[in-house]
Amino acid sequence: MTTPRAQARTRTMAEILRIGRDHLATEGAAALSLRAVARDLGVVSSAIYRYVASRDELLTLLVVDAYDELGDAVDAAVAAADGPVEQFRALGRAVREWALREPARYALLFGSPVPGYQAPAERTTEPGTRVIVRLVGILADAYAVGALQSTDSVPVPDSLSADFSRIRTSFDIDLPDAVIARSVLVWTGLFGTVNFDVFGQYGADTFTDESALFEHQLSVLAETAGFVTASQQPR
Structure with missing residues (x-):
């Protein structure tokens, strides 16, 4: 059975992807920034790295998602x-x-x-x-x-x-x-x-x-x- 912690992580990852898609549409892939994603997620910039290791990792997630x-x-x-x-x-x-x-x-x-x-x-x-x-x-x-x-x-x-x-x-x-x-x-x-x-x-x-x-x-x-x-x- 999925734990509440795992469910929370899944929800957060889904939100990160949603924000990343929004930033692709408004800023473009070259300008994608984990700091900006963290800001829209409502967390400090260092916290985003618990979910996504780097900008390239986020790009890969967005590529696979698309x-x-x-x-x-x-x-x-x-x-x-x-x-x-x-x-x-x-x-x-x-x-x-x-x-x-x-x-x-x-x-x-x-x-x-x-x-x-x-x-x-x-x-x-x-x-x-x-x-x-x-x-x-x-x-x-x-x-x-x-x-x-x-x-x-x-x-x-x-x-x-x-x-x-x-x-x-x-x-x-x-x-x-x-x-x-x-x-x-x-x-x-x-x-x-x-x-x-x-x-x-x-x-x-x-x-x-x-x-x-x-x-x-x-x-x-x-x-x-x-x-x-x-x-x-x-x-």
Whole structure:
């Protein structure tokens, strides 16, 4: 059974994360300060170190927290979708919706690196790869049932074969090099389009309906991935 002391610590950590998220939104990751967090928490600056060892530790907690929330949003959206193409679209929409809702946290994950901070791989790799693991799973499942084309008119360089072999082993998938190559393009294309939305890279007056543009981009990315319609699948 959880002790009252442990419960109090859990509540305090949750409050520290909440304050840290607020500071990300108002001050940015580079200006994150444990002293400022302690002030808003209502404790002396030295007391905060009983919970968080350093600014980098707080950044890591915020990174993991953001990755997990994004991953949860994507998992829920994919679970509610029917069929590989709709699952792919649901994943893309969930990423964009979360990013637009949480621009500061999205920037922490996918924006400019925070000066002097190096995310510890042993703590951030698993949560940080949840979305790409889900995306690869959708593509692999689609390929297994004939809902993803394997042909490609652009030859894959032989120099990439070893890299793609490692990817197959790492993700435990059975996809040919051509499909993996296109999957990488789809992955980077998805986050590139989201980045342009979140960081205002299109400019204020370029597109009147960025949501419609994103839906079109999702369709192009689905085509790039090689998804086929039900009528095109082998019987």
